[in-house]
Amino acid sequence: MSELITADLVDLDLSADTKDAAARSLAERMVAAGRVTDLEGFLADVAAREAQMPTGLDGGIGIPHCRSAHVTEPTLAFGRSAAGIDFGAADGPADLIFLIAAPAGGDADHLSILSTLARHLMDEEFTGALRSADDPERAAALVRGDAPAEAAETSGSSEPSEVAAADEPAAAAEPASVQPDEAPAEAAQPAAPADEPAADAAPFRIVAVTSCPTGIAHTYMAAESLAKAGEAAGVELVVETQGSAGFTRLDPAVIAAADGVIFAHDVEVRDRDRFAGKPVVDVGVKAGINRPAELITEVREKAARGEVGTPAARPDAPMDRDAEEHDGFATRLRKWLMTGVSYMVPFVAAGGLLMALAFAIGGYTINKAPSVAEHFVWTDTSSWAALLFQIGNVAFTFLVPVLAGFIAYGMADRPGLVPGFVGGSIALTINAGFLGGLIAGLLAGAVVMAIQRVRVPAPLRGIMPVVVIPLISSAVVGFLMFLVIGKPIAALQKALTDWLSGLTGANAVILGVVLGLMMCFDLGGPLNKVAYAFAVGGLANPNDGSLKVMAATMAAGMVPPLAMALATTVRGKLFTKAERENGKAAWVLGVSFITEGAIPFAAGDPLRVIPASMAGGAVTGALSMAFGCTLRAPHGGVFVVPLIGQPLLYLVAIAAGVVVSTALVVVLKGMRKTGAEQAAPAAEDAEPSAEESRKEPVAA
16 A cells, blocks of 8 residues: 655645645645546545635644545645645644545545544644655655654654654554553653642543544544643543544443543534533534643533533534534524424425325325225225325424424433423424424423533432433423413414415515525525425415415525536536536436535535525526415425426426526626636746636636
């Protein structure tokens, strides 16, 4: 297997001035070395990872990284910038840039080596040696661990293998836990006097879990940072790293003996219930890297106050994975609602499409068929249609409870599920509908979070998540929903339903425009999901207005991917090779009502793609409402056209929006292309590579 980094993958005079240009420059070296097969496809994967969370770290380090199908073997490229490049770190630009490329199915050994490098980036001697390296071979040897760091030699360190550990089998085989007491000898010696008072009182014990979306760099850097801070603070701290190379669970005895827990993560902590009943600090992974001492202090303070419980799980949506405790209420509210909606959508798809298929087979009166448990004729198609409808209808009855339950889960983790589901079911009982489910979920989460802050005796902490919290929170939420706020919400829900039923003329068109803009603004993100959830909620008690809303919502959501697919077909030279390939898939995604099919285009050029998509979505939503199109299925795209009222006009509305979006994105991209071509002659002598990096070779 090839070495992880060689001299030809090192650029000690990186001239790029943006993180995209830096990634391109280093990726081009990987392509030349045969490590990356598709430059544009790989850069798209790097950009998608960067969009989840900035990869800049304090100390002048940038670590753009991703796992990609376009990578042939685990590879590192290193660049050193004199001017510095902004990678989003709080302390300013980065001068040391590591581009880390892992194959989609990368083997555990190399991923472990990458994790070891990530830990060494926290070592000032290692980074200092890289800043003073005078030739690419020397820098590559430092990163590989083939050469000792000069800074370590000058400081008189007897442990130069600290940097070289990346190639040692022991380091590679231990990605799953960090033992901070296994520190270098020189670090351990000054701590010897502190051992004397330890004989009288046991040290404070902390267990931690770190993880990031790719599990390559931030996961292990946070682990190393926490371990060093724990050693400095005189606490026993053990870290479980849940990275790409897999993870080894902490010993249950270690967890049981722990006085507190730190979660520094951007993806869901696996087997989280192991830590129930402990004081918990729950933050994003970058907080574990940048402010570990604060986290240790915070968990000690929580333990002193007797706080227990596991705060909200991190959401799956890429745009929320960098959320931390200090985020504003609006950001946290969006995260909670998105959690509920994301768990509700599969029920929508399953139940709604079953009901739609039942209507297609048995007609719209099939909802009045008797129960198939009492009357079913095996040879009668109407009986089969009734069976499909009744199964789908049962799935639909879970929509509001699931929405409420997982909103509460997003706020308060597993203890929020019981009161959330109870509150959602009560919302159905009192006819408070979709709106009632939203309120019930938020109430349940808030009640559980309040209970978790109550100081309780140590013997009761173990039963809090499974007995006390569900009992008290369900009683409080039930009381509020039945006797206090349930009826006003039900009245508001009825008023909203009546308003939708009476929508005609200009009011309906305006609503169609708003729905279209929401569906196309973030292409599957929170605003898109809010509009979709609003439309689906109306199907629980369908009427003419709610069926029009569902039709307009789905039609607008189909526009962005179809428009991008058409644009790559008619003006392919305006798009990169990777975008043209994505355009082929976007045809299928668009007709299937998967708005996310336009995300690769928006990620690469948001200022042109998103406005164009919104314009087309607004046109389609307005026309669908104006034409009076209706839809009884919550999903399916063109495959449920037979279930659409005014199907031909519906297709006309979609086509009109697609044409508008296509024309607008072609015009906007064409203007950029023209401007770039006019600027090329003037910039050719000064910085040709920077300008060429903005062009598609086919169009040059």
